[in-house]
Amino acid sequence: MPNERLGDLTRFYSILDKLEKRVGGARTLDNCTGRMQWPHRGIYFFREIGETRSSSGQGPRIVRVGTHALKAGSGTRLWTRLSQHRGKDSGGGNHRGSIFRLIVGTALIARDGHTVETWGRGNTAPSAVMAAEHEFECVVSGVIRQMPFLWLRVDDEPGPDSLRGTIERNSIALLSNVGKPALDPPSPAWLGRHCDREKVRSSGLWNSRHVDEAYAPAFLDVLEGLVDEMGTAQ
Numbered sequence: 001m002p003n004e005r006l007g008d009l010t011r012f013y014s015i016l017d018k019l020e021k022r023v024g025g026a027r028t029l030d031n032c033t034g035r036m037q038w039p040h041r042g043i044y045f046f047r048e049i050g051e052t053r054s055s056s057g058q059g060p061r062i063v064r065v066g067t068h069a070l071k072a073g074s075g076t077r078l079w080t081r082l083s084q085h086r087g088k089d090s091g092g093g094n095h096r097g098s099i100f101r102l103i104v105g106t107a108l109i110a111r112d113g114h115t116v117e118t119w120g121r122g123n124t125a126p127s128a129v130m131a132a133e134h135e136f137e138c139v140v141s142g143v144i145r146q147m148p149f150l151w152l153r154v155d156d157e158p159g160p161d162s163l164r165g166t167i168e169r170n171s172i173a174l175l176s177n178v179g180k181p182a183l184d185p186p187s188p189a190w191l192g193r194h195c196d197r198e199k200v201r202s203s204g205l206w207n208s209r210h211v212d213e214a215y216a217p218a219f220l221d222v223l224e225g226l227v228d229e230m231g232t233a234q
Helices: 002-023 078-086 099-112 127-144 163-175 198-203 219-229
Strands: 042-046 064-066 148-153
Touching (some): 099 127, 163 219
Antiparallel strands (some): 042 148
């Protein structure tokens, strides 16, 4: 029901407002390093400059939700995943190791007319190809590093049934506009409208997975409980 989803969306953002206070404010990857205090495992919620809510209240809207270590035995830390999105200190990066970088890159190519014929080809690439892609990887880094984000500590064991995966999946399904009346739709100028992935364009999110799924409203109780458990400046 649209009214029920609107109520849940409004509550979701009120929980994130509380999270923002808990962590001492949103950060941008441009100003982050691995030496900062990060939870071992967690979930992140990205915003984007110019993207605001229009249905569920005022303020920035979430444009991507993500986590890490969803395979049993994975040792990936939260900062490891965030740093893959951030790219290297040199400004470059590896879009083959970050789906976020990959899809932002496709949108920039379509919108701005960049020519990067090898973009998105293969899971690995020889050093010569990566060197040729470096300049454009820097462009992608410049966009992603300016996106404010919040993070939530959820230090459960890696695995497909982890609490992190449950919150990620339900958050995306709630935020997504795929197959539903549009709530908090993206602005006309949103970069994601140029992405080559239809699910990104229709969901209004830099996510492809879970955008066409149903969400379970009870996840909001779990999300709020985890936020309440966080100390300040985590």
